[in-house]
Amino acid sequence: MRVQIPDPKSHIPADKKTMTLQMGPQHPSTHGVLRLELEVEGEYVAAIKPHIGYLHRCAEKLGERDRYVQAIPHTDRMDYVSAMSQNLAYCEAVEALLGLEIPLRARLLRVLLCELQRIASHQVWLGTHALDLGAMTPLLYCLKDCEEIQDLFEEASGARLTYSYIRIGGFHTPPSERFYTWARTLVDDLPRRIEMYERLLTSNPIFIGRLKGVGVITAKDALAWGLSGPPLRASGIARDLRVDEPCAAYDLITPRVKTRAEGDCYARYLVRMEEMHESVRLCKLALDALRDAPPGPLVADDDLVIPPPKEDIYRDMAAMIRHWIIAIRGFKVPAGEIYRAVETPRGELGVFIVSDGSEQPFRIHYRSPCFVNLGALNHMARGALLSDLVAIVGSLDFVLGEIDR
Amino acid sequence: MDDALTRHEARPGRAGLDAAVREYARDLAGRLGADSYDRGIIVAPELLTDTVRRLRAEENFDYLRDITAVDWLGRRNVHGTTTKRFDLCYQFTGARAKASLTLKTHVDPGESIESLVPLFPSAEFLEREVFDLFGIVFRNHPDLRRILLSDDWEGHPLRKDYPVSGYDMWDWRAHR
Numbered sequence: 001m002r003v004q005i006p007d008p009k010s011h012i013p014a015d016k017k018t019m020t021l022q023m024g025p026q027h028p029s030t031h032g033v034l035r036l037e038l039e040v041e042g043e044y045v046a047a048i049k050p051h052i053g054y055l056h057r058c059a060e061k062l063g064e065r066d067r068y069v070q071a072i073p074h075t076d077r078m079d080y081v082s083a084m085s086q087n088l089a090y091c092e093a094v095e096a097l098l099g100l101e102i103p104l105r106a107r108l109l110r111v112l113l114c115e116l117q118r119i120a121s122h123q124v125w126l127g128t129h130a131l132d133l134g135a136m137t138p139l140l141y142c143l144k145d146c147e148e149i150q151d152l153f154e155e156a157s158g159a160r161l162t163y164s165y166i167r168i169g170g171f172h173t174p175p176s177e178r179f180y181t182w183a184r185t186l187v188d189d190l191p192r193r194i195e196m197y198e199r200l201l202t203s204n205p206i207f208i209g210r211l212k213g214v215g216v217i218t219a220k221d222a223l224a225w226g227l228s229g230p231p232l233r234a235s236g237i238a239r240d241l242r243v244d245e246p247c248a249a250y251d252l253i254t255p256r257v258k259t260r261a262e263g264d265c266y267a268r269y270l271v272r273m274e275e276m277h278e279s280v281r282l283c284k285l286a287l288d289a290l291r292d293a294p295p296g297p298l299v300a301d302d303d304l305v306i307p308p309p310k311e312d313i314y315r316d317m318a319a320m321i322r323h324w325i326i327a328i329r330g331f332k333v334p335a336g337e338i339y340r341a342v343e344t345p346r347g348e349l350g351v352f353i354v355s356d357g358s359e360q361p362f363r364i365h366y367r368s369p370c371f372v373n374l375g376a377l378n379h380m381a382r383g384a385l386l387s388d389l390v391a392i393v394g395s396l397d398f399v400l401g402e403i404d405r
Numbered sequence: 406m407d408d409a410l411t412r413h414e415a416r417p418g419r420a421g422l423d424a425a426v427r428e429y430a431r432d433l434a435g436r437l438g439a440d441s442y443d444r445g446i447i448v449a450p451e452l453l454t455d456t457v458r459r460l461r462a463e464e465n466f467d468y469l470r471d472i473t474a475v476d477w478l479g480r481r482n483v484h485g486t487t488t489k490r491f492d493l494c495y496q497f498t499g500a501r502a503k504a505s506l507t508l509k510t511h512v513d514p515g516e517s518i519e520s521l522v523p524l525f526p527s528a529e530f531l532e533r534e535v536f537d538l539f540g541i542v543f544r545n546h547p548d549l550r551r552i553l554l555s556d557d558w559e560g561h562p563l564r565k566d567y568p569v570s571g572y573d574m575w576d577w578r579a580h581r
Contacts, residue, residue: 052552052553053552053553053554053555056553056554058538058553058562058563060538060563061562061563061567061569062569065569223467223468224467224525224526224527225526225527226468226469226470226525226526226527226531237500239468239500245505336443337444337494337507338444339444339470339471339494339496339505339507341470348470350470350471350496352471352473352494352496354475362475363475363476365471365473367470367471367473367496371530371534372527372530372531374530375526375527375529375530375531376526376527379526404553405553
């Protein structure tokens with residue numbers, strides 16, 4: 001008996017000139033589970049349809065179910081490469097709704113931690129981006145140095161990746177004295193290492209050849225497509241929320257915004273490298289300011305939001321009751337809404353919270369920088385070579401946990 | 406103790422204190438024929454595109470930061486201005502704009518709203534997300550498909566009547 005085998009190409013229109021190619025979700029250069037549905041014409045990419053959602057956990061719905069404090073671990077797991085900045089964005093938004101005054105020491109420590117996090121995140125980006133382009137060595141150096149920053153964070157928070165260290169009102173425990181001396185040693189040593197990465201890559205002809213003139217986006221288009229973070233600044237727009245809408249102590253420790261005019265992948269590389277140097281400078285300023293700041297608690301003075309210190313809980317009956325009330329019932333937040341955005345290593349992370357006056361947020365929304373940047377990928381990479389698409393995806397520094405939330 | 410816990414409701418909070426934004430929003434709303442509240446303006450859904458075009462041309466709001474929605478199922482929304490179910494919230498800013506501004510409009514489940522993609526291409530993904538998670542339809546959107554969930558997903562998870570565990574949770578009691 002003859003079996004009729006259907007023609008596998010029967011569903012393709014005869015006049016179709018392009019081929020559909022699935023890149024991902026297991027493709028190594030997408031650094032996560034991103035699927036790009038490509039229409040390729042020979043070696044050239046005619047259209048890109050990103051398919052996302054493989055990591056979707058609906059952190060926004062879970063945030064509505066839980067009390068305010070309980071949403072902090074969700075923010076860790078959104079962008080797991082820069083969890084500290086995500087904690088900061090969420091806590092700043094809730095603190096603004098509550099009207100809490102954060103002590104100076106806590107604000108300075110937030111700047112220090114978030115700038116160290118920016119360096120660590122850029123190190124991970126640099127290593128993997130260079131690996132995508134065929135350079136193996138930078139990955140090993142970058143990950144080794146990133147591990148050291150994680151060791152430092154472990155000393156402060158007890159965790160290496162998902163810290164939940166920044167809490168509403170301040171910090172859950174003050175870091176040890178050893179943390180400050182260690183941070184000073186590390187920060188003093190970082191410029192040497194960043195210069196080493198630059199020696200490895202900045203004037204490397206293969207690296208330049210793969211990146212220069214690839215994935216160009218003009219300043220006008222970058223604004224229209226809502227790019228943020230280093231990709232926007234690499235197109236010549238000096239928009240940095242640390243300067244425009246300063247949170248924590250960024251009004252005291254102001255970064256110098258680095259921009260490039262070219263708007264290509266190489267410009268994005270240069271902007272991030274300059275940002276790493278700038279972050280080292282900010283870390284030093286923050287450490288100096290922390291040394292000079294008067295000693296004091298790292299949490300706001302508000303007995304309805306902040307649980308009492310642990311030693312009081314064991315000694316004082318009233319403190320123990322207060323601890324239990326805050327732990328079990330949470331705290332009420334005045335009715336209203338807020339949109340608060342923070343410059344994370346990837347761009348503008350906005351947190352939109354609507355409160356109805358109860359202990360649970362009525363609505364939390366996270367505006368993810370990678371999600372919006374991904375929307376511009378088709379515009380940037382259409383017409384590029386397939387191998388250049390890897391460079392463009394790498395230069396936009398996607399973290400899929402944040403895109404899918 | 407209960408008394409102490411409710412003390413927060415009397416506190417103004419920093420969100421309501423930004424007098425400059427409130428003044429600016431009131432002034433802007435007067436010029437655009439819209440309502441204002443302390444963080445932005447509220448427009449009728451049919452005036453959305455015109456208002457956004459004027460905001461961009463006259464007030465230099467050239468950067469669309471975010472689009473999202475809020476579901477007020479079964480209760481009055483925070484402004485008490487409408488009985489419609491969804492608030493759509495657009496966040497705008499610009500390097501030469503006076504402030505960051507929220508633009509709000511209201512829709513009901515059966516209605517649709519004009520897409521902002523012709524004005525701001527960044528709205529493409531953001532509107533797809535709102536469509537996916539709230540089921541709000543945007544007219545003239547070039548590619549209105551689900552984005553975070555799979556195409557055959559049932560329901561819209563961020564609606565308040567959608568259970569956290571979903572509709573098709575596997576019931577272990579039935580399989581004991």
